[in-house]
Amino acid sequence: MLIGIDLGTTNSLVACYRDGKPQIIVNRLGKKITPSIVSIDENDHVLVGETAKEYGILHPDRTAAVFKRAMGTSKKFDLAEHSFSAEELSSFVLRSLKEDAEEYLKEKVDEAIISVPAYFNDKQRKATIRAGELAGLKVSRIINEPTASAIAYGVGEKGKSERCLVFDLGGGTFDVTVLEYYRNIMEVYAIAGDNFLGGEDFTQILFEMFMKRTGLDQEVIGFRDLKYILKAAELCKCSFSESDVGVMNVTVGKKKYTESFQLSEYELCCRELLEKLRKPIEKALNDARISLDDLDEILLTGGGTRLTMVKDYVRRICGLEPVSIPDPEETVAIGAALQCAMKERSAQIEEVILTDVCPFTLGTEVIRDNGSFEIPGVYLPIIERNTVIPVSRKQTVYTAKDDQRYVTVKILQGESRIAANNLFLGDLTVEVPPGPKGKEAIEVTYTYDIDALLEAEVKVVSTGVSKKVVIHDEEHEESENEKLSRMKRLEYLKFNPREDEENMLVMLRADRVYEESLSQERKEIEELVEAMQNALDEKNILMIEVSKKKLTELLDEIETGNSDQYVA
Ligand code: AMP
Numbered sequence: 001m002l003i004g005i006d007l008g009t010t011n012s013l014v015a016c017y018r019d020g021k022p023q024i025i026v027n028r029l030g031k032k033i034t035p036s037i038v039s040i041d042e043n044d045h046v047l048v049g050e051t052a053k054e055y056g057i058l059h060p061d062r063t064a065a066v067f068k069r070a071m072g073t074s075k076k077f078d079l080a081e082h083s084f085s086a087e088e089l090s091s092f093v094l095r096s097l098k099e100d101a102e103e104y105l106k107e108k109v110d111e112a113i114i115s116v117p118a119y120f121n122d123k124q125r126k127a128t129i130r131a132g133e134l135a136g137l138k139v140s141r142i143i144n145e146p147t148a149s150a151i152a153y154g155v156g157e158k159g160k161s162e163r164c165l166v167f168d169l170g171g172g173t174f175d176v177t178v179l180e181y182y183r184n185i186m187e188v189y190a191i192a193g194d195n196f197l198g199g200e201d202f203t204q205i206l207f208e209m210f211m212k213r214t215g216l217d218q219e220v221i222g223f224r225d226l227k228y229i230l231k232a233a234e235l236c237k238c239s240f241s242e243s244d245v246g247v248m249n250v251t252v253g254k255k256k257y258t259e260s261f262q263l264s265e266y267e268l269c270c271r272e273l274l275e276k277l278r279k280p281i282e283k284a285l286n287d288a289r290i291s292l293d294d295l296d297e298i299l300l301t302g303g304g305t306r307l308t309m310v311k312d313y314v315r316r317i318c319g320l321e322p323v324s325i326p327d328p329e330e331t332v333a334i335g336a337a338l339q340c341a342m343k344e345r346s347a348q349i350e351e352v353i354l355t356d357v358c359p360f361t362l363g364t365e366v367i368r369d370n371g372s373f374e375i376p377g378v379y380l381p382i383i384e385r386n387t388v389i390p391v392s393r394k395q396t397v398y399t400a401k402d403d404q405r406y407v408t409v410k411i412l413q414g415e416s417r418i419a420a421n422n423l424f425l426g427d428l429t430v431e432v433p434p435g436p437k438g439k440e441a442i443e444v445t446y447t448y449d450i451d452a453l454l455e456a457e458v459k460v461v462s463t464g465v466s467k468k469v470v471i472h473d474e475e476h477e478e479s480e481n482e483k484l485s486r487m488k489r490l491e492y493l494k495f496n497p498r499e500d501e502e503n504m505l506v507m508l509r510a511d512r513v514y515e516e517s518l519s520q521e522r523k524e525i526e527e528l529v530e531a532m533q534n535a536l537d538e539k540n541i542l543m544i545e546v547s548k549k550k551l552t553e554l555l556d557e558i559e560t561g562n563s564d565q566y567v568a
Pocket residue numbers: 008009010011169170171172198199200203234237238239241301302303304305306307328329
């Protein structure tokens with residue numbers, strides 16, 4: 001069975017295509033959204049999602065979040081005595097979603113279409129595929145998030161040709177896609193964006209405003225208090241959708257801080273951040289050779305676009321009323337599920353032919369000889385950014401020295417004129433026959449497939465020897481043996497049993513609320529926790545349900561009564 005997965009920075013969702021329509025699959029807690037958070041508890045059990053989020057408040061040293069930002073890098077996240085890469089942590093999230101889908105569909109799930117930010121580079125895409133493999137999923141397709149949103153929204157369903165800009169501001173990434181939909185063909189013209197800009201940066205501004213107002217020192221207060229403040233900042237930010245005044249209520253140490261902020265004051269502090277949204281819009285339109293006047297529609301998606309100032313800003317700079325895609329949290333997963341149906345050529349769904357583009361220029365490093373002197377370290381683009389994929393392009397390079405025996409072709413990605421400033425993806429070395437400088441010609445061919453994954457080929461023209469080499473990601477490429485041993489290492493970590501998850505979540509929440517409360521409330525929590533623990537020890541299902549209900553009601557009451565700073 002094939003499923004569609006939105007592997008988000010903050011939250012992840014899984015969907016499938018069944019009974020003639022795409023459907024979001026609910027997780028083990030009955031929720032559509034699974035936070036992209038992973039913890040390893042004291043029993044070496046892997047916790048994912050809501051449970052990990054709750055666990056993480058009291059055990060930050062055993063919890064990781066926003067790891068998608070480190071996809072494709074060698075950054076390690078330490079969770080107690082364990083250390084994981086972003087792709088390994090993502091594989092836990094994927095495994096959890098896969099299990100939820102299997103439970104929901106009552107069949108085995110072994111294949112997935114996973115969405116990635118359009119602006120993800122080759123390394124980040126490959127890391128996503130590896131994360132899928134580690135989770136036991138064959139990743140049959142990688143789909144760009146804005147493209148998935150556009151499919152889900154049904155761009156062009158009115159039958160006319162439409163030029164559309166998809167503005168996607170997620171938790172940690174920002175993507176702009178310019179596309180045209182005409183007669184079942186969705187043609188992506190250009191993508192641009194920023195992998196390090198998202199809703200979290202707007203939260204950070206409120207956090208800084210709060211710290212400044214209260215005079216609290218980030219260096220002095222503990223990690224847990226910092227998390228509380230960030231959480232309160234996020235809630236305050238989200239409340240601006242409904243009100244012109246936002247309140248942050250946080251207890252740090254024993255002191256309670258209540259600060260209210262005017263929306264106008266917040267907007268002023270976000271001015272610089274808003275300005276950062278302009279460049280990718282201009283770049284995408286420029287690359288697509290489309291002017292603002294030619295646009296028929298601007299679609300807003302991603303949680304960050306719920307901020308009215310973001311919508312106002314887009315309207316102001318584009319001069320067109322943007323349309324917010326309904327349920328922006330769900331559209332990417334729905335789009336991925338529709339893509340699943342298209343892949344399986346479902347009879348109910350008309351296939352949308354997708355043409356996509358590569359987000360970055362791919363090239364190599366050369367020495368430029370201008371006749372009188374040589375300039376080393378020059379970037380030679382081979383496939384320009386925003387070229388329609390799949391694509392294959394060739395460039396010929398020559399030997400640089402007399403009797404040179406080897407030529408090393410560096411595979412680079414980026415836009416800088418100086419080769420060293422671009423991202424190094426790998427290199428290939430080929431043997432050439434000796435001879436005078438410039439005699440031997442070497443053809444370098446780059447092929448970018450539909451998932452925006454790259455292959456390179458080098459051909460020595462004189463010998464006719466064509467050596468096809470698949471670029472490997474040196475840092476991360478693994479042999480089959482390495483892959484197996486990594487899977488074994490991760491398998492050792494058992495997932496928390498599904499059926500326990502709900503109970504565990506309530507108990508974790510009780511632990512946290514206990515820490516935040518005082519006197520009478522603590523007593524009440526303690527009593528109910530003990531009752532629930534008894535019921536759990538005795539495996540008394542009826543009593544578990546009764547005590548869980550009572551405890552949840554008490555926690556709800558305390559949390560809404562105390563302050564609104566936490567959501568369960
Ligand atoms: P996504 O990755 O698309 O789920 O977006 C997550 C981001 O959207 C986070 O930074 C959230 O804080 C932000 N977000 C969600 N709801 C709102 C809201 N009502 N107002 C402002 N930002 C929001």
